[in-house]
Amino acid sequence: MCELLAMSANTPTDLCFSFTGLTRRGGETGPHKDGWGVAFYEGKGVRAFHESGASASSRIAEVVQTHPIKSEVAICHIRQANVGEICLANTHPFIRELWGRYWVFAHNGQLSSFHAPQGFYEPVGTTDSEAMFCDILNDLRQHCDRETPVDEVLDRLVALARNYASEGVFNLLLSNGDWLFTYCTTKMASITRRAPFGPARLKDADVTVDFESETTPDDIVSVIVTEPLTTDEQWDIYSPGEWRLWRGGEVIRSGYALA
Numbered sequence: 001m002c003e004l005l006a007m008s009a010n011t012p013t014d015l016c017f018s019f020t021g022l023t024r025r026g027g028e029t030g031p032h033k034d035g036w037g038v039a040f041y042e043g044k045g046v047r048a049f050h051e052s053g054a055s056a057s058s059r060i061a062e063v064v065q066t067h068p069i070k071s072e073v074a075i076c077h078i079r080q081a082n083v084g085e086i087c088l089a090n091t092h093p094f095i096r097e098l099w100g101r102y103w104v105f106a107h108n109g110q111l112s113s114f115h116a117p118q119g120f121y122e123p124v125g126t127t128d129s130e131a132m133f134c135d136i137l138n139d140l141r142q143h144c145d146r147e148t149p150v151d152e153v154l155d156r157l158v159a160l161a162r163n164y165a166s167e168g169v170f171n172l173l174l175s176n177g178d179w180l181f182t183y184c185t186t187k188m189a190s191i192t193r194r195a196p197f198g199p200a201r202l203k204d205a206d207v208t209v210d211f212e213s214e215t216t217p218d219d220i221v222s223v224i225v226t227e228p229l230t231t232d233e234q235w236d237i238y239s240p241g242e243w244r245l246w247r248g249g250e251v252i253r254s255g256y257a258l259a
Contacts, residue, residue: 002092002108003032003226004188005076006173008180008246010220012070015040017202017209018064021229022076024204025224027054032078035091038064039104040071041177044199046102047071050091070110072248073180075173087123094133099146101176105133108226109169109185136160136174145259150179151243154253157181162257165241171226180246182224183257184238191235192222192249200230220249 005022007015019038027033040047044187047069048077055061055078077092084090091107107129116131119138123130139160144153157174161183164170172183182188195218197211215221224246228235238244241258244251 001082001110001169002077002079002106003030004106004171004173004224005173005226005229006180006182006224007071007074008222008224008249008250009072010250011216011218013219013221014068014070015074015076016068017200017207018223018225018229019076020207021202021204023055023058023061023065023079026056026078028056029204029226030078032080034081034086035079035088036061036077037091037093037106038074038076039093039095041073041102041104042071044101044177045178046095046104048093048095050088052086052088052091055074073175073177073179075104075106075175077108082102082110083129084125084127087125089129090130092129094130096133096137098137098141098176101178102135103174103176105129105136106173106193107132108171108187111164111168111170113170114164115166132164151253154181154220154245156257158183158257161243165257173224178247179223181243182238182246183243185240187226188224188238188242189226189228189235190224190238190244191216191220191228191230191233192220194220194249201232202229203231204229212250222246222249
């Protein structure tokens with residue numbers, strides 16, 4: 001399996017602390033050494049980094065850890081390959097344009113028997129994850145448009161997630177830069193940090209940060225992960241079938257869609 005990390009914030013925020021913890025699991029404290037990627041939204045643009053090797057030993061990942069790229073939405077993934085060869089084309093997160101926005105997708109799980117019907121969007125690599133991403137966008141392109149209210153788009157996403165989950169393990173991160181949709185079948189947790197801020201210590205690295213010195217009283221920053229990254233904070237654990245829609249660091253919609 002793989003591990004996921006996402007951030008939703010109400011102000012541009014760097015991901016250095018959480019990303020440092022995640023990268024250690026990519027071949028050092030964890031087995032997810034078959035590629036890594038991260039995508040940061042900057043307005044309607046996306047700054048992305050991908051590699052097919054282990055993040056724990058990556059010089060590029062080291063640069064991302066130490067360079068404070070600020071974003072309101074970010075999606076990260078470290079891969080333990082189960083479907084598709086180890087190569088750059090199979091490295092998450094995947095990115096496509098729809099309705100004048102970049103959509104970013106990362107998946108943890110396996111639907112080995114999944115075969116998407118041919119459509120406008122086609123996978124470049126050979127993973128079931130990218131095939132599902134293309135299937136999601138083809139469905140939205142067919143049934144919605146750029147003027148469709150977010151609640152109607154959300155209804156389609158929830159229905160699709162339920163269908164995928166009926167075929168296997170499907171933990172999902174999906175964003176269009178405005179909102180972040182998350183869905184869990186097995187493992188996912190979140191934490192929302194707001195004033196009064198305090199210190200936090202990573203599980204996988206000897207790193208502690210005092211968020212009070214890094215934030216303002218108005219900041220709201222939420223982090224969503226496969227496994228909690230810190231040892232001294234209370235994480236909120238998703239239930240199987242639970243989905244949440246995030247915007248500006250807050251959950252704006254949530255529910256359950258059991259397969």
